[in-house]
Structure formats: C-alpha cells, structure tokens
Amino acid sequence: MELRHLRYAVAVAEHGHFGRAAEALGIAQPPLSRQIAALERELGVVLFERVARGARTTAAGAVFVGRARRVLGEVDAGAAEARRAARGEVGHLRVVFIGSALLELLPSLLARFRGGHPAVTLDLEEASTRRGGAALLGGEADVAITRGAPRGKGAEGLSAIPVAxxxxxxxxxxxxxxxxxxxxxxxxxxxxxxxxxxxxxxxxxxxxxxxxxxxxxxxxxxxxxxxxxxxxxxxxxxxxxxxxxxxxxxxxxxxxxxxxxxxxxxxxPDLVLSFRADDRSPVLDAFLATVAVHCPDTGRHLERLGRPHTREVSEQ
Structure with a gap:
C-alpha cells in the first residue's frame, strides 16, 4: 500500500464516481479502477459499492477513508513543516548577549526577527563578554553578542562580524x-x-x-x-x-x-556577533539574514563568509 492508494480512495469517496475522481486526480479511469480493486484485495474488504450512477463507500470503506484522510493530513502537514524548517521558519535559536546590546541593537533586531519568524523559539541569556564567548565555544549558545570577538580555545572555529x-x-x-x-x-x-x-x-x-x-x-x-x-x-x-x-x-x-x-x-571595541563557522542551521541562517537587513554594513561580511545577505531576504 502506498500513499497514492490512500489518495485514490479518498478521491473516489469525495466524488462518488470513478470517472470524476480520475479526472480530479489527473489519471485515466481504468487505471484508477484497477488500483482501487488491488487495494481492496490487499485489505480483504470491499471499499466501494459500484452503483449505476457511480460509487458509494461501504461501512468498511467509510472507516478506511476516514483514517486515510487523517494520514494524508499528517503527511501534508509534515511536508509543510519540513519545508518551513528548511527555510528557518521554525526551530530554536540560543542567543547570549551583553547587557549593553539591549540599549540599541537588540530591541529592534529581535522585533524584526520575531515578526518574520514567529514560530522560532528564542532562548535569550544576558551574560558578560567572557561568559558569552565561553557559552558559544562550549556549544551552549548558537549566537553570542559580545564586546569584541570571543577568545579562547576553539575561537578559530568561530565567525565574528561587527554589528555596532x-x-x-x-x-x-x-x-x-x-x-x-x-x-x-x-x-x-x-x-x-x-x-x-x-x-x-x-x-x-x-x-x-x-x-x-x-x-x-x-x-x-x-x-x-x-x-x-x-x-x-x-x-x-x-x-x-x-x-x-x-x-x-x-x-x-x-x-x-x-x-x-x-x-x-x-x-x-565593536559590538560583535559571533557564531560557529560550521553551523549551517537554517534558523541561524535566517537570523543572520535578518541581521544583514537590519545592520546593512554586515552584509558584505556575511557574503564573504558565504552566509545569507540582504538580497536573499529583501521581502522582510
């Protein structure tokens, strides 16, 4: 049994007619009839009664079609959610920042990002420059906003761009x-x-x-x-x-x-936004793209790093 068999059964039930269901599905009627017959043989039940003016579901057919609709709904929802995740529209981002970033940069930047990505969960932590760098290097944060670039073991694996x-x-x-x-x-x-x-x-x-x-x-x-x-x-x-x-x-x-x-x-020292260079999370890319729009001078830095830039998110 394949997903197309579920779609075929739902289409016949909704249209009450093999011909109209085949037309809606974009296939010929004989193949549709054969696929439904094969599905009935696999299940060992009759799903549709063939009547003079079309087809109607049997008791078994009504139960199967109800379940098929739910399965197809979940599959479609999963596909849509996967596409949103690939675009960075859903997910989780951990941001650690120094307190002075709240004075000018973060309020408008976070408002802009939340406006375009309301389903992304932001985990925000205020910390010193030293603590923020350590959190990023230790994998406890995805983004650090610090005074100057983080230092310490592993800092060579970070990308850092000035944002203010x-x-x-x-x-x-x-x-x-x-x-x-x-x-x-x-x-x-x-x-x-x-x-x-x-x-x-x-x-x-x-x-x-x-x-x-x-x-x-x-x-x-x-x-x-x-x-x-x-x-x-x-x-x-x-x-x-x-x-x-x-x-x-x-x-x-x-x-x-x-x-x-x-x-x-x-x-x-500049206010610097840092992230792990090998982090290719779509949510991080979406955040960086928003930063590029919000802080135009950062666009050239991100482009040199092969990250998103303003042209990719002009719709924001």
Missing part, C-alpha cells in the same frame, strides 16, 4: 561641576572618581579605558566598579563619580544625569 560601533562617553549627575559641558578631556577625567564596569564583565572596554587614563605623572584615578550600565548611570546620578560608558548608553541616560563626549575620542 561605540566610543567612550562620560555621564555625571546634574549637581556635578561638569554638568552643562558638552565635552570633558582626559586630564579632567583623571582628576575625578570614576565609575566603570568590572574588568570581568567588559574586559576589552576596561583595557581601553585603562590605557586611556594611564598617566605615570599622576596617581591612578579612583574607580568604583558598577555591575552594568544602569548601575553606572544611577551611581553617577547619586554623585559618586563620573560614569564611563559606551556611546550606546545614551539610551539609558536619566533626567537627573548629564552626558558628555570624551576628548580625544576613544573608539571602543
């Missing part, structure tokens, strides 16, 4: 003498108590800040370590010191704080 650029800014409370200024220079910063993320959370940014503020002629600045961007901004609002943040943190500024540019400008 940042530079250093400073934030202070409204009562601070710097409030109202547009800019602050390094000498001014070195003389102030500072607030920054712990080295373990943002090692690349912490290194850049240390290099910027290093001056052998002066005592090192006092630095209060804050857990995240919002804590840094909150402590600055309380007058604890000057918060040092990536420029995307402007989105987290409060009414009781003031944001200043730092001179000279200090580019910070």
């Amino acid at each position: 650029h940042d530079h250093l800014i400073a934030v202070c409370g409204l009562a601070h003498p710097f409030s109202g200024q547009r800019r602050v220079d390094l000498d001014q910063l070195r003389a102030q108590p500072l607030i920054a993320a712990p080295d373990a959370e943002e090692p690349a940014t912490a290194h850049a800040i240390r290099s910027l503020l290093d001056d052998a002629r002066r005592a090192p600045a006092t630095v209060t370590r804050a857990r995240d961007v919002h804590t840094t901004v909150g402590l600055a609002a309380c007058g604890v010191g000057i918060g040092l943040l990536p420029s995307c943190a402007r989105a987290a500024a409060r009414a009781d704080t003031w944001v200043l540019e730092v001179e000279p400008a200090l580019p910070l």
